[in-house]
Amino acid sequence: MLTDYIVFGIPRGGIYPAMMIAGLLLHENYVSITDDPARANIFIDDIIDSGETKRRYEKQFPNVPFYALINKRDEKWNGKWISFPWERMSNDDGPVENVRRLIEYIGDDPNREGLRETPQRVIRSYETIFGGYKQQAEDIIKIFEDGACDELVILKDIYFYSTCEHHLLPFSGKAHIGYIPDKRVIGISKLARILEMYTRRLQIQERIGQQVTETLMTLLKPKGAACVLEATHGCMTCRGVQKQGSVMVTSSLRGVFLDQVQTRNEFLSMIRKG
Numbered sequence: 001m002l003t004d005y006i007v008f009g010i011p012r013g014g015i016y017p018a019m020m021i022a023g024l025l026l027h028e029n030y031v032s033i034t035d036d037p038a039r040a041n042i043f044i045d046d047i048i049d050s051g052e053t054k055r056r057y058e059k060q061f062p063n064v065p066f067y068a069l070i071n072k073r074d075e076k077w078n079g080k081w082i083s084f085p086w087e088r089m090s091n092d093d094g095p096v097e098n099v100r101r102l103i104e105y106i107g108d109d110p111n112r113e114g115l116r117e118t119p120q121r122v123i124r125s126y127e128t129i130f131g132g133y134k135q136q137a138e139d140i141i142k143i144f145e146d147g148a149c150d151e152l153v154i155l156k157d158i159y160f161y162s163t164c165e166h167h168l169l170p171f172s173g174k175a176h177i178g179y180i181p182d183k184r185v186i187g188i189s190k191l192a193r194i195l196e197m198y199t200r201r202l203q204i205q206e207r208i209g210q211q212v213t214e215t216l217m218t219l220l221k222p223k224g225a226a227c228v229l230e231a232t233h234g235c236m237t238c239r240g241v242q243k244q245g246s247v248m249v250t251s252s253l254r255g256v257f258l259d260q261v262q263t264r265n266e267f268l269s270m271i272r273k274g
Contacts, residue, residue, distance in 0.1 A: 005031045008040030010053060013084065017069055018044040040064060046084055048073055095123050129163060132200030137215045140193045143184050150223070152263075154178040155191045156271045164235050165202035173231030173247070175208075176271040179216050180223040180256055180263070195227075205231055209252035217254050224255025226267050 009018025021044060022033040034040055037057070045068040048054050054066050070082055083094045099119035103110040110119065156176040164171055177191045198211045209227040216225040228251045236246050256263045 005042055006040050007031065007033045007042050007044055008035070008037045009033070010043060010045040010057070013046035014044050014068075016084070017046055037061065042067065044068070046070070047082060095126075096120055099123065128200075129161075130200055130202070132197045135197045135200075137194060137197065137219060140197060141186050141190055141215075141219050143186055143220060145184050149181055149185065150183075152178060152180055152266060152270070153185065153188070154267065154270055155188055158192050158195055160195055160199045160229075160231075162199040162201070162203045162205075162208065162231075164233060165204060167235045168202075169234035171205065171231045171233040171235070171248075173229060175212075175230075176228045177212060177216075177226070178257075178267050178271075179220065179225040182221060182223045184220055184222070186220055205229055205233075205248055206250050209250050213252040213254045222255065224253075224257040224259075224263065226254070226257040226264075227252045228268075228271060 007018050007022050009015035018033060022031050037043070038061075040061075041064055043057055043061070043064055043066045045053065045066070047070040048068045049072050051073050054068070057064070057066055069084075071077070096119040099122045100110040103115055103118065108115060110116070154176065155178075156174075158175045158177065159172070160175055161170060161172045163169070175195050177195065194212055194215055195208070198208050209229050212227040213225040216222060228249065230247050230249050232247055253264060257267060258264070
């Protein structure tokens with residue numbers, strides 16, 4: 001005798017695949033769908049993202065298997081955004097609908113006049129704010145050998161904006177980037193473009209400097225590279241300790257900037273000058 005399968009679709013995304021699976025197998029007379037998780041012997045979801053939903057159901061119903069169409073916790077996951085067909089049944093796509101849910105979560109009405117188009121605006125703004133994910137350093141840097149020097153090159157007071165990966169709050173400030181060429185140089189504006197590529201991502205300040213100097217050392221192969229950042233963080237000014245005016249300073253030093261005190265001091269002295 002075939003085992004009876006009672007399917008429960010995890011709200012909201014799992015309801016559609018559960019209905020489709022049950023619909024395909026109902027003619028076998030051993031599959032049914034329920035809206036009561038306590039009666040189910042199979043849980044179906046559309047996607048495992050953080051894994052929190054799966055853990056919650058497995059804790060409450062340890063003997064009921066949990067399946068999903070996509071498991072983003074799988075090490076083979078490619079990291080791309082998934083937009084399921086049922087997310088396009090309205091005028092909103094997946095990311096826009098998620099912004100609507102956030103507005104509801106904080107206690108406002110996404111359907112009121114002032115917020116009606118906000119989800120679309122947020123997603124469009126993300127294309128700029130997080131545009132760094134679409135860039136590669138190799139596409140930004142153009143290297144010149146003609147006229148290359150071996151003197152310290154600095155671009156300082158480069159203003160930047162980024163987003164803290166811990167709270168999704170902004171932080172901003174200025175950066176100072178320097179390098180000592182070894183027969184090869186790049187256009188000075190490219191230093192700012194490299195910084196922009198990395199700041200337009202979810203970040204921590206310490207990582208940005210490391211990424212800038214690593215990119216210069218790998219692609220330009222200078223004698224040394226340095227990056228100092230000074231920034232004010234929204235996660236400190238509008239939440240947490242709420243300390244206004246606090247400035248975080250980080251530095252990443254590579255090559256001669258790390259090995260030679262005189263070179264390091266020359267760089268630090270030059271970025272401090274008004």
